[in-house]
Amino acid sequence: MATGMVFALALEIGGAVLVTWLTWRAAKGTLGRNDLAGVRTRVTMSSDEAWRTGHRGALRPTLVSAAITVLWCAACIITPALHTPVTVVVASVFLVGGALLSIPAAHRAVRRAALLDRTGHEG
Template sequence: MSGAMVFALTIELGAAVLVTWLTWSAAAGKSGRNDLAGVRTRVTMSSEAAWRTGHRAALRPTLVSGLLVVAWCLASIVVTPLRTPASVLVAAIVLLSGALLSIPTAHRAVRRTASDHRG
């Protein structure tokens, strides 16, 4: 069971790194709008500028949740009593929470930028 938990925690750790890197890449303008990765909503997909603006705003919650998941997974791998299904679930919930929080954060930033340009 311990080997399976290490494997699952490693997958969670990799997912956190990947999600954080993808968000950073979009925020930096290195990856444009696409159908595979990023905050893909009507608001953020409306233009390249909206895509970058939304991802710049989404980077903070994504980075925080990503760092928390990486730290938690590393601790859970090293500290044997933490190698449980609950630890994997905690990592998944924290990563998902960061992703879900990034959506309204991205939308607010895009809408604020749009209203700034109108006003």
Template sequence: MDGAMVFAMALEVGAAALVTWLTWRAASGSLPRNSLAGVRTSITLSSEAAWRIGHRAALRPTIISGIATVSWCTVCLGVAPLRTPVAVLVAAGLLVGGALLSIPAAHHAVRRSSPES
């Protein structure tokens, strides 16, 4: 069971790194609007400008949740009694929580930047 938990924590770390990297790429303009990666809502997909603006705003909660996820996983990997399924669920919750917080941040930034708002 210990090996499975180490593997699951490593997957969480990889997922946190991937989500953060993709959000950064979208915020910098090197990841164009697409149907696979990023904050894909009708608001952020409405234009390339909305895509970048939304992802710039989403970057902060994404980075914070990524750091929290990687930190939690690192602690769990270093402390054997914490290598449990519950710890993996906590890591997933941290990462998903950041994603859920990034959506309203992106929407607010796009709406704020829109001249017709």
């Protein structure tokens, strides 16, 4: 059972790294709009610029949740008493929570950019 928990925690670390890398690529413009990866909402998919802007806004919550997930998983991997299903669930909550928090952050960034384009200054 302990080996399985360590494997699951390592998968969580991989997931955190993957989500961060994809968000970073989308923010930099090297991952274009697609139907598979990224913050895919009506707002962010509305244009290439909204896609990049939204992912720039989503990058901070993504980085924070990924860092928390990786640190939590690493601590759990090196602490045998924490090789339990609960620790894997907690890691998942950190990672999914960050993904959910990145959506409103992406939307705020797109709205802020649109307001700046319309008025020439932030409201």
